[in-house]
Amino acid sequence: MSSTKTCSTSLSTANVLEAALSGDERQGRLAAGQDPAKRQQILEGADRVFSTMGFDAASMNDITREAGVSKGTIYVYFDSKEELFLELCIGYRDKLFSGIYSAFEGNHNLRDALIAFGKALSIKVTSDMVIRSQRVVIGVAQRMPSMSRSFYEQGPKKGQAIVKAFLEKHVAAGDLEIEDTELATHQLSDLMMSGLFKRRLFGFTDKEPTEEEINRAVIGGVDMFLRAYGKR
Amino acid sequence: MSSTKTCSTSLSTANVLEAALSGDERQGRLAAGQDPAKRQQILEGADRVFSTMGFDAASMNDITREAGVSKGTIYVYFDSKEELFLELCIGYRDKLFSGIYSAFEGNHNLRDALIAFGKALSIKVTSDMVIRSQRVVIGVAQRMPSMSRSFYEQGPKKGQAIVKAFLEKHVAAGDLEIEDTELATHQLSDLMMSGLFKRRLFGFTDKEPTEEEINRAVIGGVDMFLRAYGKR
Amino acid sequence: MSSTKTCSTSLSTANVLEAALSGDERQGRLAAGQDPAKRQQILEGADRVFSTMGFDAASMNDITREAGVSKGTIYVYFDSKEELFLELCIGYRDKLFSGIYSAFEGNHNLRDALIAFGKALSIKVTSDMVIRSQRVVIGVAQRMPSMSRSFYEQGPKKGQAIVKAFLEKHVAAGDLEIEDTELATHQLSDLMMSGLFKRRLFGFTDKEPTEEEINRAVIGGVDMFLRAYGKR
Amino acid sequence: MSSTKTCSTSLSTANVLEAALSGDERQGRLAAGQDPAKRQQILEGADRVFSTMGFDAASMNDITREAGVSKGTIYVYFDSKEELFLELCIGYRDKLFSGIYSAFEGNHNLRDALIAFGKALSIKVTSDMVIRSQRVVIGVAQRMPSMSRSFYEQGPKKGQAIVKAFLEKHVAAGDLEIEDTELATHQLSDLMMSGLFKRRLFGFTDKEPTEEEINRAVIGGVDMFLRAYGKR
DNA sequence: AATGAATGAGCTTTCATTCAT
């Protein structure tokens, strides 16, 4: 990396000004591939293009246009189209499950906690952005198995663990009577977006579900779950 | 290798015989793009290629090779790569739900009928072939929305109607107590492959589920469903 | 490979005509990458482009234009730009030394034989085509050492062996008195184009040498060689 | 790494000192493109890169890295990659023949003088650096004829003149009997590195010749020359 | 009617050059 001007003259007022400036908004020019804002700009453009067209049909020219950055610049920040996509997938994954599980914490009543969690999960998972992301990842699953596997492992699977722990806690507390908690975990997740997720994934419904639709699925699912596993 | 004209007739009378045959079963030569066997041959080759590589990564040369038909011939039967794929999707859809719903008919006991249906459905939906097909359809859902929507409408949605009718019959018979049968239909479908479908779709599990895994999911799902909706 | 029509009807006159035609000038369509005329056409175009611009500065588009063949076709015949160039180099090499050494055979007088050989060699080596070829090979010698080494080994080096054998024969016959025939071989080759080769190679002279210039160098060189090594 | 302004002055008087210095030896800051040391630094980096990779395969980034100077700076000193290369060629040329001709001066005996000169010439011309330089010049001779011509004119050709004068002196002195001194000049040069130069140029030998190989070629060449042209 | 050699637009990626800092 290049040494920036280290002109540490101790008395010139110019330096004071310079230091003041550099501290907040203008920190000189960033090294190649090091500007987080530009990186973000590229990722956002790429996201729009990949989500719309899928990995293969998206061209680097499309991304160039959408990101408002030159092709050369993209290649400074990302080694290849595939690497750019990979980075994006990590973002998809993290976005997908961030903030959902905190829903468990705010509610001490079991049913309320499950409903709050179910709503957060369903809204997120059926959102345009997340649906598109998942389509892209599923679309390349055959050709890039490790990528989509890692997507699943770092995302949904981690989520399952949290839900499972929550259920086990309530089994121990005597609120629930479950033999196979792992299976119940999957069942709960699936019930919470029954009738929503697949229809969105296959594009049968091209709009995000309404609050009413979310409520119907989530409350219906949670109540069914409790009817089956709850202590009488 | 391509099958070529093997006209090893040794006499001019052969032509007469050939003409006679062409009318009924050797069919002589069919009009361009009219031979259903050749059409099928192309579709099967294309299926293998698309399922393995996805739509974009598959090349017409790959299909040519796999189908054992020349490129020109493919273009006589299908206008474009996209049209060929579209046709294939219709096949995917039909294959997906054929023969599953007959499971309802063989069993008069409710639980047995649901389990039989659940097994047939889960095995089919998590099979390599169907998983790959679904990945392809989902992968292009953003770019070709009408295709994947029609896939869903003609396939899963029709299936839902059959299941719903079955449930309603048992509600009427007093075996089940369900308020929202449409929701219950979705719930039943999802429960039957809880923990199997998504993991397969995202490639987390790259082998078809074992019979044991299928049983665990299906029986677990049906029993839960009955515990929630069954008459005490 | 596709099986061609093996319609071996033994009596139809049509087959006779077909056989007659296929035998001499129209042998059906050649397999991809198998038409020697097209291969030659590409090589000739590539030769013109590489000779004029060198390996790196030549673009596949230039070659496409010059050869009058599409890019796709070039890539059917040659796997890469480098492979095409390699093939060309083999041609350069073979062209360079073909037919030169026969000069030894026609003359029984030592001096006449050497002069005939020298002329053939000098004319060839200083010809536009060969000079350009050598420039290209020398230009990539640093980056593709095996290629230029093989060029030297299969070309000049083989030539040296022939000359050496010729000199040894005359040493044995008592016409020449040489201690180090290998060195003398190099000396002879160099003397025969003294003042011609390097000037051409570096582009100091941009026209092929005149007959007079060739004579001056060759006769001067041979006579000097004989004065030094010939029996008094 | 780039050298940066290390202006660690602690007082405003420093500026006065700096100004004073800039006049004579620290020179302060030179006008853009006027610092001969920096110019040299760039040329040396470029030399290493061009010699190794050839003109086309060398990238300005490679040169930037090797010279330790920024791209912008290079473009202040040289208008283009080609111009930089041109300048370098002049350097190649001058280096090539500097110091060789002094060999004539130290020896009064004809044979010793020729051998001393031959050794100096052969060692230089077959050295890695000079071979690589020549390859580059030859490689672009077709595309940049004036460059390589000037290379030849200012280098080898000037050398020939010196050798020719030397030979003529000895002809006049009666040591040599030569009709065509120009031809003899070329012959002498070629004989002195017979078997060395071409093999090196084409990369057949990738190591500089040993002293023994040099001796064999030079002494063999000089003796042959004297046998042919020397007074009995 | 079937073939597959040929086409060329369009792909990902590189790099000489510019110019804001």
Place this chain on the structure above:
DNA sequence: GATGAATGAAAGCTCATTCAT
């Protein structure tokens, strides 16, 4: 005056589609 991030034209190569055979 020096820097190196940004640019975009152009590189090598692929592949859906066409059409002479």
